[in-house]
Structure formats: C-alpha cells, structure tokens
Amino acid sequence: LKQFKHEFVVSLCCLMNVSETIGFKGHLYGLSAVYFAVFTGFCTVQALATDISENLGNAFLASVYFSFTLVSIPAPLVVDRLGPNCSMALGILPYITATFSFLTPTSWPEGMQMAIKVVMGLMVGAGAPLLWTGSGVYLARIAKKHACVKTTLLCPSQEEVKAAEVVALSSFNGIFYSVFQATGLIGCLSAGVLLLLVKSLDTAYTLIFSSLTLVVVSGLVILVVVVPVVPSENEDVGNVVAKRPSAVQTLSLIRRSKVMVMMLPICAYNGFTLGFIFGTWTTYGWRTAAGPRFPSFGTSWFYLVNVVATVLIGRCASSGRRRKNVMITAFILHLIFFVALLCYDIRPVQCDAAGCLHGTGGSCFRMPGTSAPFPLDCHSGASLCAECQQRNTLPNTTVCAMGWHECDVIEGSAPPSVETFVMMVLLTCVFAVGDAVWESQVPALLQSYFSHCEEDLNAAITNQKLMQS
Incomplete structure (x- = not known):
C-alpha cells in the first residue's frame, strides 16, 4: 500500500508537471x-512602403x-515598471495607426x-522598443x-538546470x-495576389491596407484576452523590493559586459542587412528584374525560406557550441550573397509591345492615345528627357517622368530574364537562411547569458534592437 501511494504521488506530480509545461x-x-x-500587417506595410513611393517609404x-x-x-525602465504585457499592448497601438x-x-x-508618414513612423518607433523588449x-x-517544471522531479544539478534553460530558450x-x-x-503573398487580381493599383492598395489594419487590431485583442501575465522570479518569491533598472540601464550594460560589447557589431550588421533587403533589394532588385507588381512575391519568397530555416536552426542550435557553428555558417552565407551581387548585374525587365506604344522599348512609356515625341528609357542614367534626367541619376534604376508609366504585368512588360530571375531566387534564399540565424539565435544567446538578472536581460534585448535599428 505504501508503494502504491508513493507511485501514485509521483505519477500525480508528473501529470501536474506535464500540465504546467503544456x-x-x-x-x-x-x-x-x-x-x-x-x-502580418506591419511587415507587409514595410515591404510595400518603398514600392508605392520610394520617397515616402524611405521617409517612413x-x-x-x-x-x-x-x-x-529608457525602454527597459518602462517595461520593468509596466510589465511585459502592458508594455506590449502600448507598443501595438502605433502599429494600428x-x-x-x-x-x-x-x-x-x-x-x-510626407508629414503624416514621418509622424506615424516616429510613433511606431516609440512603441517598437516596448513591444520587442516586452516580448523578449x-x-x-x-x-x-518551462525548463524548471520539466526538471523539478529529477533533482537536477545547477549545470543541468542551466542546460535545460538553454534548450528551452533556443x-x-x-x-x-x-x-x-x-x-x-502570408502578408506579402496576399498583397501580391491582390495586386495581380485587381487592375487598379489604387483600389488594390485600399483593399490591402484596410485588411491589414483589421489584422493588426486583432493582435491587440489576442494579447489582452488570451496571453496571461507571468510573474518574474522575484515576484514568485514575494520579493517586492527588487532592484529597478535605471533609465540608462541599456548603456550601462555595454560598459559592464564584454559579452554585450562583442554582440553589438552583429546586431548592427543585422540592422544594416534588414534595411537592405526591405528597401534596396525590393526596389533595385525585384522591381528592376520583374516589374513593379512583383516585389511582394519576391519578399514572400524571402519570408518562406526564413520560416523554414528558423525552425531548423532552432532545433540545431541546442547548445552553445552548435549555436556558434550556425552563426559562423550565417556569416559565410551572407559573404557569398554580397560577393555574388558585386559580380552579377541584374538585367532590367523590358516593355512588351502589348499595352505600350508601338515600337516602345525600355521601361518607361506613354499609354496608347497620348502624344509623345519619342519613347523614354529610364535605365540608361542619361535619359532623353530633362525631367527624367533630374530625377534619375543612378544606373539600373526605374524612375519615370510625369505622365509616363512604368511597365508591369498588366500594362505590358516582357518576361524577365530567366537567368536573372533564377539568380534572384537563389540569392534571396542564401540571404534568408543567414538572416534566420541573426533573427532567432542572437536573442536566444543574449537570453542565455543574461537570464540570471532580469534587469540586465531587459537591457540586453533593448541593446540588440537599438543597434539593429
């Protein structure tokens, strides 16, 4: 009977642990x-911003x-005082507007x-640190x-608990x-499909941004209704006088921690490359190679590869040594990406006769029925029109003068170069795998190093986003 009671208690504890773990x-x-x-809302907005208007998108x-x-x-102080749930809720509001x-x-x-985009951008930038620090x-x-509950019945050593935390964090x-x-x-693919199905670009963009606004609002509702408040370890043990971070906790961690100092170049590089892939690569890469209605699909391909790679990397980087190896691999992949860009010229898509003036070449044209003394090629850098020449000083770019239209899949663009298209797909794939490492394993590494002190953890996560932005 005693043996039965013992086994029953152990089994009950195991079931309770499983329940807590779930x-x-x-x-x-x-x-x-x-x-x-x-x-889903903001990433699509970010991908489309420069595609809609290069000036307004870059300003935003x-x-x-x-x-x-x-x-x-000051974000760590705000998150510490408000808690992660309240901080995330406040951070989401500017994304809606x-x-x-x-x-x-x-x-x-x-x-x-321009004024509206700048003000909205400043508001999003103010909310983003609360959102990301809170989530971290x-x-x-x-x-x-989760790791503590899983190892409770095993009477683990401190090293085993730490190892379980590393696995759980990864x-x-x-x-x-x-x-x-x-x-x-999901967002970019849906936007791309709408851009193909709806002939009027204005109507398509209205449908896209109306839907995205509702989707972002649903995120705030889920946070408030579904995600519970989880207390910190200090709150669990009733320590109500825990040390508060100062407003300069973020900067002081750089002074105190060599680990944080060594991580800053990686965080900064990650920010540079994200700016490149969402701004430069969409405008001067996919748009040049396949026309103005295709960048959404190109960005969707980036995200698809990134999703799969992130899951696989999360499983592979289950220890400190493995995490180091995948980060070295990411560095090599990005090196291949940028060297390939230096060696390869992206061929711009050309106008098809269908939908354009008879005999029109290049990427800019007047619609049939309008008067024009000559076709206009905006890819040359030294165009035939002074108005276009003033606005277009870079080679291999597409900036059409007032009254001229850029080729797209509806108004008549020739099929893109197969060689260029395949190269774009491969290069995007290589870049996305490397980016998956920086996006998922840098936060996991920081959480592993600074999990012993929540004030330092707040500052470390914020430092990552600060340098990235």
Whole structure:
C-alpha cells in the first residue's frame, strides 16, 4: 500500500508537471499569435512602403528607426515598471495607426503625405522598443519556468538546470521567430495576389491596407484576452523590493559586459542587412528584374525560406557550441550573397509591345492615345528627357517622368530574364537562411547569458534592437 501511494504521488506530480509545461507552451503560442497578427500587417506595410513611393517609404522607415533608436534607451525602465504585457499592448497601438495611415488618398499634396508618414513612423518607433523588449522578457520568463517544471522531479544539478534553460530558450525562440517570419510570407503573398487580381493599383492598395489594419487590431485583442501575465522570479518569491533598472540601464550594460560589447557589431550588421533587403533589394532588385507588381512575391519568397530555416536552426542550435557553428555558417552565407551581387548585374525587365506604344522599348512609356515625341528609357542614367534626367541619376534604376508609366504585368512588360530571375531566387534564399540565424539565435544567446538578472536581460534585448535599428 505504501508503494502504491508513493507511485501514485509521483505519477500525480508528473501529470501536474506535464500540465504546467503544456501551459507555458500555450503562453508561447498565444504570444506568437499576437505577433503573427501585428506583423502580418506591419511587415507587409514595410515591404510595400518603398514600392508605392520610394520617397515616402524611405521617409517612413527612416523615422521609424530613428525614433526606435532614441526610445530604446529608457525602454527597459518602462517595461520593468509596466510589465511585459502592458508594455506590449502600448507598443501595438502605433502599429494600428501607422497601417491605417497608408489609406490616405494619393491626391493629397506630397508634403502633407510626407508629414503624416514621418509622424506615424516616429510613433511606431516609440512603441517598437516596448513591444520587442516586452516580448523578449516574456519569452525568457516562460522558457525558464518551462525548463524548471520539466526538471523539478529529477533533482537536477545547477549545470543541468542551466542546460535545460538553454534548450528551452533556443526552442521557444525558434518557434516564436518562425511564426514571426511567417507574417511577412502570408502578408506579402496576399498583397501580391491582390495586386495581380485587381487592375487598379489604387483600389488594390485600399483593399490591402484596410485588411491589414483589421489584422493588426486583432493582435491587440489576442494579447489582452488570451496571453496571461507571468510573474518574474522575484515576484514568485514575494520579493517586492527588487532592484529597478535605471533609465540608462541599456548603456550601462555595454560598459559592464564584454559579452554585450562583442554582440553589438552583429546586431548592427543585422540592422544594416534588414534595411537592405526591405528597401534596396525590393526596389533595385525585384522591381528592376520583374516589374513593379512583383516585389511582394519576391519578399514572400524571402519570408518562406526564413520560416523554414528558423525552425531548423532552432532545433540545431541546442547548445552553445552548435549555436556558434550556425552563426559562423550565417556569416559565410551572407559573404557569398554580397560577393555574388558585386559580380552579377541584374538585367532590367523590358516593355512588351502589348499595352505600350508601338515600337516602345525600355521601361518607361506613354499609354496608347497620348502624344509623345519619342519613347523614354529610364535605365540608361542619361535619359532623353530633362525631367527624367533630374530625377534619375543612378544606373539600373526605374524612375519615370510625369505622365509616363512604368511597365508591369498588366500594362505590358516582357518576361524577365530567366537567368536573372533564377539568380534572384537563389540569392534571396542564401540571404534568408543567414538572416534566420541573426533573427532567432542572437536573442536566444543574449537570453542565455543574461537570464540570471532580469534587469540586465531587459537591457540586453533593448541593446540588440537599438543597434539593429
């Protein structure tokens, strides 16, 4: 009877542990659903911003990351005082207004549109550090508690607990960031399909941004209704006088930690490459090679590869040594990507006769029925029209003068070069695999190093986003 009681108690404890473990996994899936909704909206906005208007898009994105950089410094203090859940809720609100702002009529003066985009960008940049620092803290909390519950009955040593935390952090980050990367895939693919089905670009963009605004709002609803508050270890043991981070906790960690100093170049490089892939690569890569309606599909391909790679990398990087190896591999892949770009010229898509004036070549043309003394080729850098020449000073770019139209799949562009298209697909794949490492394993590494002190953990995650932005 005593043996039976002992086995019953042990079994009951195991079931309770399994229940708690599933609970923390449920928190992870709830948080992932929030970010899936919010960034399905914003990642699509980010991908389309420069495609709609290069000037307005760049102004919007620049203001986002300018504000992000400034607000990152006091962000740990705000997250510590408000808690990760409240901080994330406040951070989501500007994403709703920014997505909605892309519904402003194109007939409005460019100066007014520029002002709206800059203000919205500054608001998003102010909310983003709260959103990302809050998610990093929340992920670290539930991963540590998940590991603790799994190892409780085994009477583990301190080293075994630490190893279990590393595995949990890597796994949780892999799941979270794979769902996050799927946002861009779903959003950009849906936008691309709408751009193909709806002939009027204005109507297509109205449908896209209206839908994206509703999706971002649903993310806030999920956060408030589904994702529970998880207390920190200090709160678990009733320590209500835990040390508060200072407003300069982010900068002080750089002074105190060599690990943080050594991570900063990686974080900064990650930011440079993200700016390149969402700004330069869409405009001067996919748009040049395949026309203005294709960049959404090109960005979708990037996200698809990124999602698969993030899941696989999360499983492979289950120890410190393996994580180091995958980061070295990411460096090599990105080196291959940029060397290939230096050696290969992207061939611009050309106009087809269908939909264009008879005999028109190049990428800019007047629609049939309009008067024009000559066709206009904006790829040469020294065009036949002074107006185009003033706006287009870079080679291999497409900037059409007023009254001229750029070729696209509806108005008549020739099929893109097969060689160029295959090269674009391969290069995007190589880049996406490397980016998956920087996006998922850098946060996991920081969480592993600084999980012993939540104040330092807040600052480390914020430092990562500060340098990235």
